[in-house]
Amino acid sequence: MILTVDGVKWMRILVVGGGGREHALVWKISQSSKVSKIYCAPGNGGISELAECVNIPATDVEGVVRFAKQNHIDLTVVAPDDPLAMGMVDALQAEGLRAFGPTKDAAMIESSKVFAKNLMQKYGIPTAKYKVFDDYGQAVKYVEQIEYPTVIKAEGLALGKGVVIVNDVYEAKEALKAMMVDKVFGQAGLRVVIEEHLIGSEVSVLAFTDGRTVIPMVSAQDHKRAYDGDRGPNTGGMGAFSPSRVYTPEIAREVENRIIKPTIKAMAEEGRPFKGVLYFGLMLTEHGPRVLEYNARFGDPETQVVLPRLKTDIVDIFEAVIDERLDKINIEWEDNAAVCVVLASGGYPKSYKTGYEISGIEEVLKEPDIMVFHAGTKRIDGKYYTSGGRVLGVTAIAKDLDTAIQKVYQNVEKIHFENMHYRRDIGRK
Numbered sequence: 001m002i003l004t005v006d007g008v009k010w011m012r013i014l015v016v017g018g019g020g021r022e023h024a025l026v027w028k029i030s031q032s033s034k035v036s037k038i039y040c041a042p043g044n045g046g047i048s049e050l051a052e053c054v055n056i057p058a059t060d061v062e063g064v065v066r067f068a069k070q071n072h073i074d075l076t077v078v079a080p081d082d083p084l085a086m087g088m089v090d091a092l093q094a095e096g097l098r099a100f101g102p103t104k105d106a107a108m109i110e111s112s113k114v115f116a117k118n119l120m121q122k123y124g125i126p127t128a129k130y131k132v133f134d135d136y137g138q139a140v141k142y143v144e145q146i147e148y149p150t151v152i153k154a155e156g157l158a159l160g161k162g163v164v165i166v167n168d169v170y171e172a173k174e175a176l177k178a179m180m181v182d183k184v185f186g187q188a189g190l191r192v193v194i195e196e197h198l199i200g201s202e203v204s205v206l207a208f209t210d211g212r213t214v215i216p217m218v219s220a221q222d223h224k225r226a227y228d229g230d231r232g233p234n235t236g237g238m239g240a241f242s243p244s245r246v247y248t249p250e251i252a253r254e255v256e257n258r259i260i261k262p263t264i265k266a267m268a269e270e271g272r273p274f275k276g277v278l279y280f281g282l283m284l285t286e287h288g289p290r291v292l293e294y295n296a297r298f299g300d301p302e303t304q305v306v307l308p309r310l311k312t313d314i315v316d317i318f319e320a321v322i323d324e325r326l327d328k329i330n331i332e333w334e335d336n337a338a339v340c341v342v343l344a345s346g347g348y349p350k351s352y353k354t355g356y357e358i359s360g361i362e363e364v365l366k367e368p369d370i371m372v373f374h375a376g377t378k379r380i381d382g383k384y385y386t387s388g389g390r391v392l393g394v395t396a397i398a399k400d401l402d403t404a405i406q407k408v409y410q411n412v413e414k415i416h417f418e419n420m421h422y423r424r425d426i427g428r429k
Ligand code: AMP
Pocket: 128, 151, 153, 160, 163, 165, 195, 196, 197, 198, 199, 202, 224, 281, 292, 293
């Protein structure tokens, strides 16, 4: 443990990643009473107002380790899935550096859907019925005899695009061919999970865990489809809100007892204790809650609605996780609601143009309880330009969801860039 000096800001923190989630993390870390300096690799335009952005890609494990050593970083927070799956936390720890996030072995709960499904089966954690295939011919034979719709998932990380819900045997064969023969996801699609299609409400529950103790955060829901009414292609997320209206205290208790705690225990028993944030993607079905997926990290855009509701100093939580004393701290939340609307480049998630100037952000930031988290922006000479598919996430906080929805859209209207696209129904489910 590092010694603390009361009242003196002394910690130097490095956040790895460069999207809206990382902006929300940097923003929350900047409010810590202990932090004197924040770096972000690689960061983005908005993050550069709160942290020094360093030009190291999030997947450059050696580069990040070297930077953390040379700059006497006290704590590195690894936010995205890729560096976690690559073992960035292990590499930092091997150099005696403190890092927040799971090791490579523990991150497998996200990086291999086959591992995650087998874990759930072994430990009786409720999830969709499934079969695993690494042989294309056998997978094709199987989809000829099942009922539809069904769900086909590439085993590995595929930028959120590796899951296809198919309505008939033709679509199923097409998806299998793309993954297993044409290898559109490379190695990640050579093995597939074919699973039962579940119906219900989707809820995201993130939890802090030190491998033994687990503390769920407030619930959230995201909106994955590109257009209103959940139409159009899947995206990285077009918005989110917290809390979920359907995640009642009773369901929360059931999820904690049947899913959250058993998962943490299972990982420890497997010799892969999970330390960091574990994200439970849940489907609340008529037969009870089921796990759709695990993520070994903070969700995006869920983080942009969950962290603004956190009262506790997040750095204290990170330290308690690393030092395995999460049972000793009290995590407090505001009794309010948050809604985040993502402003995307027209065309996203397919092709889109970037480089357009963004106006209106300063106007919005004059309002209380409004945050503008940058996802894909560049700052040049004090002006912001679009540089990605998801450009900004505007979050509003209010006493309840309806007020937060009203407030967020009043402010979204003040922001402009060429071909800006956003959903008008965030928070309404
Ligand atoms: P995943 O990456 O596994 O979360 O899948 C992406 C999205 O596909 C989920 O957020 C759900 O909307 C959907 N999905 C995944 N698995 C299933 C399932 N078994 N039944 C219905 N929808 C699913």
